[in-house]
Amino acid sequence: MIKTDALIIGAGPTGLFTAHQLKLIGLSCEVVDNLDKIGGQCIELYPDKPIYDIPAVPECTGEELTNNLINQLKPFDIKFHLNERVEEVKKENNVWLVKTNKGTAFSTPNVIIAGGVGSFEPRKFSPKECEKFEDKSLFYSVKDKNIFKKKVVSIFGGGDSALDWAVELSKDCNVNLIHRRDEFRGAQATIDKVHSLVKAGKINLFTKYQLATVTGDQQIESIDIKHDSNEVKSLKTDYVLGFFGLIMQLGPIANWGLNIDKKTIEVDTEKFETNQKGIYAVGDICNYPGKLKLILSGFHEGALAARACFKLARPNEKYRFEFTTSSKTIKERLGVKSD
């Protein structure tokens, strides 16, 4: 059981700056995120897109913003738990007990939800029967490529993941690559490679086709794919891989007894506290009159929630507001010399 003054759910820009604010006022914190990297939507959805409305930063990309926020956290020692999703939050003797899907457990007086629109999950195939084969012979990511050796693998998608795996698996599997249109959206070099492998007969390419049905008992035996013209083709296949990117799902947050409306959590604007004492929501996931879904709003909300955490984490101390320009204590925390 990890004890901490505050647990932040979500490592996007708001979560990162909230961590900064907590450490600045002398509280400990840990961060959990379901993605395999830090940055949230900024890194997953728009790493290369320029952002123009961060105060005092005329232009930066999602990736640059994330890197700057990580740099700002350098003076502090903060543990990140990536690839983990918070499943359970419950109260026991005035502290919150939080558990992740990997079994990590936290005990903390403060939980700050900075979860954006929820956690990122792979987008799935639409035919219902796909679920039955999931993680057996149908996958949305590759954990062990050796299971595909000498088998027929049907790969769906038109982005880098689909193309990279088609190229990689074509070395010792029989690969079908199926995509809904003629154009691909991967790196040009990979697209060229795929086309040359198609020419060489190493990859069977089907464009303007989508998955229609999957048949099989325990394991997949064949799939039907449907052309834009409604023509249906049946393909014998051992494995199916789908690469349609990630989508955000509110997930378990919905079960923690919070006031949720339209996928957002209602908070007050003094502490950004939810209807549960000691649980706060900041950034895109919180809602209050006048809420703006801007990164800068998330920074403000995190700063206030962090101050609210102080009261519950240090009930016998009084929080004193200080500026980073003049406070000796803060400068010590930052590891910079005071004049």
Place this chain on the structure above:
Amino acid sequence: MFYILALFFFTPIYNPMAKITYITHDNQKHIIEVQNGLTVMEGAVQNDIPGIDADCGGGMACATCHVYVKEDWFNKLPKKEDGEEDMLDMAFEPKTNSRLSCQIIVSDEIDGLEVSIPSKQA
């Protein structure tokens, strides 16, 4: 003088709107007057039309405001940018008449547009 003032008071402020028809998956028709300049996505979200999630808020980054445009309207709309087609690869059950509603800007030219909302966004 009175007449001029009266004219001034009774002339409605010109607020250009276009009628957009949203057909939800249960076949309900919602005809909404949407202000020119907003997107078809915003028109749906502001009027609580179910089935448009718009997770990324209109950034062409999530494909959860996916709609099917009625065939005769599809070619009348301004063409898709490359990025939109890329995102549609990830949409739930995309078809040839699929669009992201955050990329369709409401104007007089699209007054009367009909879009159908898929059974789900993901």
